[in-house]
Amino acid sequence: MIRKQSITLHGHRTSFSIEDAFLDELRSMAAEKSLPLAALIAEIDESRPYGANLSSALRLRVLEWLKSRSDMRKIEG
Template sequence: MIRKRSITLHGHRTSFSVEDAFLDELKAMAAERGLSFAALVAQIDEARPLESNLSSALRLHVLRELKRQTTTSDD
């Protein structure tokens, strides 16, 4: 189920909508890196293209990371 969530990034409130599975992966990634969830989302937000929205950037980040892990584990 897609849920809308709010977060404070760089001192202002913003929202994003992602499925629960993506949210779970993002939280796990943040924990693995020793980051808060908000810090990981801020990193992704800063790196995304200007024409991209935050929700899409979060989903694509999860996809890239999981693909990278799969590729690395196949070696």
């Protein structure tokens, strides 16, 4: 299920829509980096290409993170 989330980025309120599973992974990413969720989202927002949708950028970052973790397990295993 897609849920709309609200957050303050750079002093302005904005919202994004994302599935619960992606939000859970974003929380895991933030915890791994010892960052508040809002700081991680701000980091992703700042690095997304001009005109790219924030919701899509968040999903793509989660995918990238999960793939890198999978690759590390293959190397370690």
